[in-house]
Amino acid sequence: MPDRLITHLRHVALAVPDYDKQHTFFTDTWGLSEVANDSGVSFLAAEGSPEQYIVRLRKADEKRIDLVSFGAATPEDVDALAARLVADDVRIVSEPGPVDTPGGGYGFRFFDIDGRTVEVSSDVATRQHRRVEEREAVPVRLSHVVLNSTDINRTRQWYERHLGFALSDSLSSPHMGELMHFMRCNPQHHSLAIAKAPHPSLHHISFEMRGIDEYMRGTGRLLRSGIRKIWGPGRHLAGDNTFSYFLDPHGNTLEYTTELELLDEDAWHPHVYDFTQPEVTDQWGTANPMDEFVAKESFNDPDRGVFVAPPV
Incomplete structure (x- = not known):
């Protein structure tokens, strides 16, 4: 097993045809909070999490997983992982560089063996979050x-x-x-x-x-x-x-x-x-x-x- 450069799971990005219905479900029923919205792409956070968002929702013609995002500790680790994947002939979707989503950061994307898009990023700014209170039934x-x-x-x-x-x-x-x-x-x-x-x-x-x-x-x-x-x-x-x-x-x-x-x-x-x-x-x-x-x-x-x- 190689040295572990992945630190944690950041978020999952989904695309759906009925964006409004899914958005209402995630916010009003499931308990997530919208922190940003950009032309049919919504970024949804958990109140107790320092991650900028844990679900990204996008309006699309077809339902799909857009990507699964993981964290890395440093830009150097991102670069090292990218170099390792290139050497092993893993298909790279985007080269390491600035991440243009809430919190910014430095990352890249690639396909896993099943064809899913995976993103790895570091230096994403932490979100101002809060303690979820007793009896408060929203995701942490x-x-x-x-x-x-x-x-x-x-x-x-x-x-x-x-x-x-x-x-x-x-x-x-x-x-x-x-x-x-x-x-x-x-x-x-x-x-x-x-x-x-x-x-x-x-x-x-x-x-x-x-x-x-x-x-x-x-x-x-x-x-x-x-x-x-x-x-x-x-x-x-x-x-x-x-x-x-x-x-x-x-x-x-x-x-x-x-x-x-x-x-x-x-x-x-x-x-x-x-x-x-x-x-x-x-x-x-x-x-x-x-x-x-x-x-x-x-x-x-x-x-x-x-x-x-x-x-x-």
Whole structure:
């Protein structure tokens, strides 16, 4: 594994046809705050996060993932990573240079092995944020993103080799084999996970809440709003985090979570958990059962952004 130059997950950028409906959902229902808007591109922040924004929303003819953005510590690390990727024949989308989004910074973009656009940046100005108060059911920060792949071992190995991610745990089934790899770029159990699916797409984006009470209040608010719940509330075994999954207006799965496990990376050894065991999917036993219908929702639509760089 190369030296790790990635520090954390910054944001996920989505494109959607019904921009107004999605924007209203993210701000009025999900609990994000708009910090900037530029000609059909909205930058949405979490109140408790120093990141300038954690979701970028763009109006487009087709639904797609525009990009997944990670942080690096310094411009020198950005340059070193870019040089490493070029030497390994990774397709570069944009060369290292100034980042023209809220907070500025220095970064570049490239395609991962599945054709998703990935951005890595440093020196982005921190946002003035605040403490999320007790009983305030809004996201504190972006927790993790899970991506669908047709070959999860190939994708896992690509992220290990090129970006220095490490495997935390895996999910497997006696009948279907390996189903998901949880990957970390810091002591958080996973900032990224790779899930088995028929096509590359977004599996889900996860948002961390202040605590269990705020997580449950947020879950209840969405249920009362008539938002379709896919799975939860419950607590996973891998990562030991809580989960409530909902569908946004364009069929993307979004998660409220809290208490994701922090690892001692020097002592940690990955587990392979049997996904068919109820306590693996939900330690509490409170969530609806994981079945083929729940799994199918997380396959999402095939991503129209594969090997097509976003226009902004």
